[in-house]
Amino acid sequence: MTSNITYVFDKESFPFDTIVETGFGRGDTIIDMSPHVDRIITIEMNSESVLQMLPPIGVNFVQPPNSTILWGTHSPDGLQSLDCSGFGRTMWWLDAHGGVSNAVDRGIEYDSKRYPLADELEVVLKNRSGVSSDCILCDDYLMLRETFPLLASAVDKCLDKYDVVYEVLDVKKGYLKINL
Numbered sequence: 025m026t027s028n029i030t031y032v033f034d035k036e037s038f039p040f041d042t043i044v045e046t047g048f049g050r051g052d053t054i055i056d057m058s059p060h061v062d063r064i065i066t067i068e069m070n071s072e073s074v075l076q077m078l079p080p081i082g083v084n085f086v087q088p089p090n091s092t093i094l095w096g097t098h099s100p101d102g103l104q105s106l107d108c109s110g111f112g113r114t115m116w117w118l119d120a121h122g123g124v125s126n127a128v129d130r131g132i133e134y135d136s137k138r139y140p141l142a143d144e145l146e147v148v149l150k151n152r153s154g155v156s157s158d159c160i161l162c163d164d165y166l167m168l169r170e171t172f173p174l175l176a177s178a179v180d181k182c183l184d185k186y187d188v189v190y191e192v193l194d195v196k197k198g199y200l201k202i203n204l
């Protein structure tokens with residue numbers, strides 16, 4: 025599998041020291057990107073035992089030595105607890121959300137615990153204010169916005185508050201890319 029990060033960045037010349045990912049999922053990003061950074065940290069609300077049932081993790085998953093998986097930790101709390109002082113240039117890969125596709129048809133309402141993107145942005149932008157080399161990349165951005173107007177306005181409020189320059193990349197389901 026290939027990490028979605030590589031839709032936006034060429035991983036061979038990936039200019040970051042650290043990746044902080046929210047949502048481990050099936051481990052694609054850790055497996056794919058760990059050779060290209062000094063450290064990679066993933067925050068995952070499920071326990072290892074739950075995700076071990078899903079391929080490709082299973083019994084074959086070998087955790088890269090430069091990775092840390094914070095199992096059973098919710099985002100944005102896990103983000104808030106990180107000591108980022110030695111992280112260097114950091115890519116924040118915000119991907120901690122469950123299915124968005126047809127969420128409304130499936131009766132799923134917006135809940136910031138289930139779709140914590142606005143709170144995650146707030147934590148990262150607050151903690152990294154003054155840092156001028158990070159990048160924040162949010163997966164499924166356009167789809168999340170279109171599906172949940174409340175999420176869209178919470179994100180807009182945050183982006184206005186921190187007055188950041190951002191772009192929306194219209195590849196796949198849309199990425200929000202903020203260069204700090």
Ligand SMILES: C[S@@+](CC[C@H](N)C(=O)[O-])C[C@H]1O[C@@H](n2cnc3c(N)ncnc32)[C@H](O)[C@@H]1O
Nearest residue numbers: 047048049052053067068069098099119120121
């Ligand atoms: C789309 S998958 C992540 C895929 C992975 N980031 C990748 O690039 O391969 C979403 C994951 O986020 C986790 N998740 C959802 N909400 C979360 C939250 N608030 N905190 C931590 N993990 C969360 C889910 O359990 C699921 O494993």
